[in-house]
Amino acid sequence: MYSMLIKLELKQMLRSRWMQLVGLLFTFVFTSIIVIQQMALPDVEGFTRQTASFLNVLLFLLPLFILTIGSMSIAGDIETGWFSLLKTYPMTRKQYIFGKYLATVIAFLLIVMVAFGVVLALGGLLGGVRLPFIFISLTLLCIAIFTSLALAIGAVAKTRLFALSLSLVLWSFFLLLLSYALMAIGTVVAGHILQKLTIIVMHINPVEWLRFGYFIFTKQASVLGPSFYNVTAFYASPLGYVVYGLVTCLWVALPLAFTARRLKKGEKR
Amino acid sequence: MKKIGCVLLFLLCISSTAYAKFDIQEAIDRAEPGAVINIPAGYYKGNLIVTKNITLRGEKGTEIAAVGEKPAIRIEGADAVMIDNMTLSGKKGIVASEVEGLALRQLKINDVHSAVHIQHGENVHIQHVEIVGTQAHYSKKGNGIAIYQSEKIVVEDSNIKHVQDGIYVEEVDGIVVQRNTVENSRYGTHFMYTENAKALNNTYASNVTGLMVMMTSGITIKDNVVIHHNDMNGSGALLYDVQRADLAFNTMKNNRTAIALQKSAEVQIMHNHFQMNQTAIEGTKVDDQTVVENNQFTGNILTARSDQQGYRLSSNYYDDYVGTDLKNNGTGDVPYVAVSSFGQWMVQQPVYQYFVASPSVVLLTSLDQQINKSARTVLVDETPKLMKDQSVKKVDMDIAQFLLGLFFILSSVWLWKRGLME
Amino acid sequence: MKKWILIICVSCLLAVGCSEKTFKPRDIVNETDVCKVCNMSIVHNEYAGQIALKNGDYEMFDDIGCLIEYIAANGDEEVGAAFIKDAKENKWIDVSKATFVYNKDYWTPMNYGVLAFETQEAAQSWMTTEGKGQVLTYEDLSDFNWGIHQ
Numbered sequence: 001m002y003s004m005l006i007k008l009e010l011k012q013m014l015r016s017r018w019m020q021l022v023g024l025l026f027t028f029v030f031t032s033i034i035v036i037q038q039m040a041l042p043d044v045e046g047f048t049r050q051t052a053s054f055l056n057v058l059l060f061l062l063p064l065f066i067l068t069i070g071s072m073s074i075a076g077d078i079e080t081g082w083f084s085l086l087k088t089y090p091m092t093r094k095q096y097i098f099g100k101y102l103a104t105v106i107a108f109l110l111i112v113m114v115a116f117g118v119v120l121a122l123g124g125l126l127g128g129v130r131l132p133f134i135f136i137s138l139t140l141l142c143i144a145i146f147t148s149l150a151l152a153i154g155a156v157a158k159t160r161l162f163a164l165s166l167s168l169v170l171w172s173f174f175l176l177l178l179s180y181a182l183m184a185i186g187t188v189v190a191g192h193i194l195q196k197l198t199i200i201v202m203h204i205n206p207v208e209w210l211r212f213g214y215f216i217f218t219k220q221a222s223v224l225g226p227s228f229y230n231v232t233a234f235y236a237s238p239l240g241y242v243v244y245g246l247v248t249c250l251w252v253a254l255p256l257a258f259t260a261r262r263l264k265k266g267e268k269r
Numbered sequence: 270m271k272k273i274g275c276v277l278l279f280l281l282c283i284s285s286t287a288y289a290k291f292d293i294q295e296a297i298d299r300a301e302p303g304a305v306i307n308i309p310a311g312y313y314k315g316n317l318i319v320t321k322n323i324t325l326r327g328e329k330g331t332e333i334a335a336v337g338e339k340p341a342i343r344i345e346g347a348d349a350v351m352i353d354n355m356t357l358s359g360k361k362g363i364v365a366s367e368v369e370g371l372a373l374r375q376l377k378i379n380d381v382h383s384a385v386h387i388q389h390g391e392n393v394h395i396q397h398v399e400i401v402g403t404q405a406h407y408s409k410k411g412n413g414i415a416i417y418q419s420e421k422i423v424v425e426d427s428n429i430k431h432v433q434d435g436i437y438v439e440e441v442d443g444i445v446v447q448r449n450t451v452e453n454s455r456y457g458t459h460f461m462y463t464e465n466a467k468a469l470n471n472t473y474a475s476n477v478t479g480l481m482v483m484m485t486s487g488i489t490i491k492d493n494v495v496i497h498h499n500d501m502n503g504s505g506a507l508l509y510d511v512q513r514a515d516l517a518f519n520t521m522k523n524n525r526t527a528i529a530l531q532k533s534a535e536v537q538i539m540h541n542h543f544q545m546n547q548t549a550i551e552g553t554k555v556d557d558q559t560v561v562e563n564n565q566f567t568g569n570i571l572t573a574r575s576d577q578q579g580y581r582l583s584s585n586y587y588d589d590y591v592g593t594d595l596k597n598n599g600t601g602d603v604p605y606v607a608v609s610s611f612g613q614w615m616v617q618q619p620v621y622q623y624f625v626a627s628p629s630v631v632l633l634t635s636l637d638q639q640i641n642k643s644a645r646t647v648l649v650d651e652t653p654k655l656m657k658d659q660s661v662k663k664v665d666m667d668i669a670q671f672l673l674g675l676f677f678i679l680s681s682v683w684l685w686k687r688g689l690m691e
Numbered sequence: 692m693k694k695w696i697l698i699i700c701v702s703c704l705l706a707v708g709c710s711e712k713t714f715k716p717r718d719i720v721n722e723t724d725v726c727k728v729c730n731m732s733i734v735h736n737e738y739a740g741q742i743a744l745k746n747g748d749y750e751m752f753d754d755i756g757c758l759i760e761y762i763a764a765n766g767d768e769e770v771g772a773a774f775i776k777d778a779k780e781n782k783w784i785d786v787s788k789a790t791f792v793y794n795k796d797y798w799t800p801m802n803y804g805v806l807a808f809e810t811q812e813a814a815q816s817w818m819t820t821e822g823k824g825q826v827l828t829y830e831d832l833s834d835f836n837w838g839i840h841q
Contacts, residue, residue, distance in 0.1 A: 007688075010688045011688055011689060014685055014688045014689050015689055047499070047547065047570075047626075048523065048545040048547075048568055048570070049545065049568045049569065049570050049626070050545075050568065052570055052626035052631075053631075055626075056626070056627075056628050056631055059628050060628055106688075107688075110681045110684055110685050110688075111681075113677050113678075113680070113681035114677070114678055114681045114682065116674075116677055117674045117675065117676070117677030117678035117679075117681060118674065118678060119674065120670055120671070120673055120674025120677060121670075121671050121673075121674025121675050121677075121678060122674070123667070123670055123671075123674065124666065124667040124668065124669070124670035124671025124672070124673070124674055125666060125671055127666055127667060175628050175629065176628065176629045176632065179624060179627060179628075179629035179630070180629055180633075183611075183614065183621065183624065183629075186614070186618060186620065186621060187614070189746075190744070190746035190747050190748045191618055191619070191620045191748045192747050192748050192749075193746075193747070194618070194620045195620045198620065198623050207628070208627075211627060220499075222499060222500055222501045222503075222525070223499070223525075223547065223622075223625060224622060224623045224625075225501065225619055225620070225622030225623060225625075226501040226502055226619065226622075226723035226724075226725070227619055227620045227622065227623070228623060229501060229720065229722060229723040406721060406722070407732075407734065408721040408732075408733075408734035408736075433734060439802060440802070440839060455732060455734065461801075461802065462802065462839050477732060481731070483729060483731070484801075484838070484839075501722065501723050502723065502725045502730070502732060507730055509729050509730055510729075529730070531729075531730065
């Protein structure tokens, strides 16, 4: 029964025109930017414009697609009454959420796999394009975290349109607005306050968290500057790795738990 | 004083006799000025003192190990001394003062705190010296080659690693530093209060800063390769309070800041290659005689940043220039705007460094370049160059990678299909 | 969301609140500290100086000369307290209460040749052992000619 549900969800997900379009779009944009950047520039280890654009393409596109599609899928279930129908089957809410989560993750893994495949194949033909391991793992983390967030948004929104707008708001908030707000605050407060705020934002903004993870795991934390020496030194230690893992797990677990609570509340009403 | 003398004498006694049969100090003391002392291979422990014009020549396997705080060889008040072909070890290598005419050649100086220290020297020629420091943090170490209050110095073909400053130059008039390699140290070459300096054909890699030039007037920095200076506070070259500097034909690659100028005047940056640096050129309090001309900027995250004053950019090639050249004269039709709000914030407040190339900043910078192009007064290149002969990157096919990629595509498409069927 | 804003506000207040106390010198971090004025990384801790700004930030200096230059350029309205290492004891002392000894042969990171001492006696005894030097007060430093002296 349970595996049936996952299969069903996955089928729905893969069948949707939206998803197929997103798959094509992501593959196209990702590949063109990566290949153009890497072809044009000399190969250098470390943080350069090409790794920066690599990272930014990932952080810009993937959360956008996952948030919109994931949230609309669960909101759609509620909107169309599919969720109410499912509840008549012998299946718990947790199983439903988990099934949804897994289906979305698998669907995006497929998309990313296509995109990476194209990059690798083209790179193999043209030469000089590589796909560092850290980017692959970061992509997986990104999918895990943002799918969870997408479900939470969908559970709040309840209609597809609201889910779409809410995820767009949240996306721009995570990617742009929070940083701009921080930079604006920085012009009036002292450096050490800005530094502390930045550290807080780093933990409460999954985009920043993934970006920070990139610098930590590639041992390029010096890019972030001397002001963050203590934080980066901590996260570069074994204990720091454990804490990083824990915080990441929280980012997956908390939105899922929130979704469950939200859906439960909805039922009671 | 007497006590120290006694200790010294005692040390000398045990030193020269303990390990090898040949007593170098005795040979030095007996030698006529101008003599050549050949030191046979062997391990000598001691602290030699040279106060007359002689040549000490070792052979393969000659090693002198310094005892305690004193250097292996101390040279004082002589005017034609040559130390040739030997290995030195211990806390300090060579300390020379009041020498006119000193040549150090073919030396290996290992595991030292500070290797060569010269004070009040003239006509000093150092070549083919290999220095390896200890593995501690740079704040706990001494310098590789340190030269104070001297004139007419040449340091060439030397390799220096793991020290504080590879070549430290203070109050020197006339120095040429060429064909050296300095790695994994604090500063590759550190000029302070120096006049008429030249740094040519050196390689600086993975130091905190490659070339640190401070309070210096008249320096030529040419044909150097400066790479991998991306530590927290690292720069390829940092010029502070420098007048009349000439940086030409250098390759600055993968540095946090390739060239940083502070409080400097009449700096000419020409025909250099800036590749893959986080910031290519940063300038604060730079005078209006400072020009950046005919350079190539490729793959830098930020090309230039400055305070309000700025500096002059002219006829450089920028790989992120988007203008066209309809007149086909090799020069772009619209100016290149290098200034970005983010770059200027970063100059003011180091905490902003955190946002370097973050998604929000990338968007901001590209907006910056679109808006207000004409209103900018600083960091605008009116005549950006376009490359005519773009060298094509060598293409080597990687069949394995291609097949792997193909496998990924096919298997994911197949999985997608399967997901639809069931 | 509200919680986050609250957390940010509280931590802001905390950060501001903490800095309103008396100004204390902070430890040198050799890995990251560079002189605010000349940009040299601080490796000779025994000559280092620092300014605790009123907003809670710290500016580090490698040499007393750079510290004075910073104050001359930026004024002292923002300065909460300024500290310099005692040349003999290697501990932080208040710049305005220190006694300074100058001689062109004293080496400092910028080679300005000015050392700081907590007491007048310490300065005197240093000069006696070294056999040279000239006493300067904090006021003398502001019109001191920084640079090397032949």
